[in-house]
Amino acid sequence: MNIEIWPEHGPLNSKEVFNxxxxxxxxxxxxxxxxKQAPNGDVAVIWSVLWQGRMRRYKDIRERYxxxxxxxxxxxxxxxxxxxxxxxxxxxxxxEADFANEVVDGERWKKFKxxxxxxHQTGExxxxxxxxxxxxxxxxxxPMSKWFDQQITEIRKYTDRPITIRPHPRNHVIIxxxxxxxVKIVGPKRDNTxxxxxxxxxxxxxxxxxxxxxSNPAITAAIHGIPVYVSExxxxxxxxxxxxxxxxxxxxxxxxxxxxxxxxxxxWTEEIHQGRPWKRIKERLEEKYL
Numbered sequence: 566m567n568i569e570i571w572p573e574h575g576p577l578n579s580k581e582v583f584n585x586x587x588x589x590x591x592x593x594x595x596x597x598x599x600x601k602q603a604p605n606g607d608v609a610v611i612w613s614v615l616w617q618g619r620m621r622r623y624k625d626i627r628e629r630y631x632x633x634x635x636x637x638x639x640x641x642x643x644x645x646x647x648x649x650x651x652x653x654x655x656x657x658x659x660x661e662a663d664f665a666n667e668v669v670d671g672e673r674w675k676k677f678k679x680x681x682x683x684x685h686q687t688g689e690x691x692x693x694x695x696x697x698x699x700x701x702x703x704x705x706x707x708p709m710s711k712w713f714d715q716q717i718t719e720i721r722k723y724t725d726r727p728i729t730i731r732p733h734p735r736n737h738v739i740i741x742x743x744x745x746x747x748v749k750i751v752g753p754k755r756d757n758t759x760x761x762x763x764x765x766x767x768x769x770x771x772x773x774x775x776x777x778x779x780s781n782p783a784i785t786a787a788i789h790g791i792p793v794y795v796s797e798x799x800x801x802x803x804x805x806x807x808x809x810x811x812x813x814x815x816x817x818x819x820x821x822x823x824x825x826x827x828x829x830x831x832x833w834t835e836e837i838h839q840g841r842p843w844k845r846i847k848e849r850l851e852e853k854y855l
Contacts (some may be wrong), residue, residue: 566595566687566847569603570610574622579612582640582651585838586610593840593847602832606635607855613641614658614701617735624701636854638846643831644781644800645677645788650831653842655849658702659800665849666829671821674828681824682790684817688771691720691812694782695732702779704797716776717745723812727774731765733780774815777801784827792817799848800827 568590572583590597598606609630611623630637636655639662643650654662693716695709696702706712713730720728730750732738742748754764765782766789769775775786779798786793787801794814795805804823806815832842 567603567605567607568610569598569601569606569828571600571626573600574619575612576620578648582837585834586640589840589843593843608636608638608850610638610640614639615697615699616701617699636850643696644784645679647832650833652831653846654740654830655809655846655854660798660802663849664830665845666826669825669829671825674824677828679775679788681788681820684792685790686773687769689726689773691726691728691772691774691776691792692768692772693728693730693776694740694780696778697733697736697779709736710740713740717748718810719809723809752754753805774812787820
């Protein structure tokens with residue numbers, strides 16, 4: 566298989582992951598072109614779908630392959646063990662991606678050693694999480710300030726519980742919270758003991774529910790036992806709520822099947838080096854895309 570892979574456009578935390586993935590591809594016998602176009606390329610590998618900074622160049626690569634009806638593998642930060650495990654999917658991120666995880670078991674989830682808290686609201690606060698507007702995930706949505714306004718307006722049809730607006734840490738949003746009752750905006754605080762992490766876990770200690778279009782905070786909240794409201798693009802869709810008409814009594818379904826599938830969306834760096842995700846992805850590519 567001819568594969569072009571582009572680590573030079575990736576963020577700082579992508580370097581080791583890219584290197585291990587490249588080594589696994591070569592060990593599998595693939596022809597790999599690093600930071601250059603592959604002649605008659607079968608697959609391209611990029612990092613995320615956030616067209617921002619250096620990663621903006623990934624958009625052109627993705628569009629080039631899409632135009633030729635060829636697949637693109639997207640690597641990005643994980644949602645279960647952030648900055649320890651990494652998602653690897655075909656043609657997108659989150660639920661828009663194909664993670665080759667239709668057939669799974671319950672054993673891999675155990676490896677994450679994550680305590681699943683029982684469903685239980687820890688407070689009255691409804692947290693509404695924003696995303697980066699330069700992400701391909703956001704392409705069908707309005708400006709973030711308008712989206713926040715839509716969520717607040719819809720929530721207020723059904724409850725007067727306090728609402729906290731939580732913008733993406735790298736996407737500044739101006740909102741006039743004074744026109745709403747019991748609504749405040751609280752930006753994420755950086756946890757300086759980790760790379761690219763925030764205080765979401767602390768915020769969940771007083772949460773009734775969390776609202777997210779498709780980003781990782783919904784995974785974190787659901788694992789912590791906080792009900793989530795998401796779109797069909799979210800990896801939490803299978804255990805999430807989709808309409809605020811039940812906000813005072815959210816659905817809290819069994820999460821085990823969801824967790825079992827989620828466990829096959831992301832991988833430790835050593836597993837990537839061993840070729841475990843590539844084996845699954847390659848089989849899926851040959852079965853459906855090539």
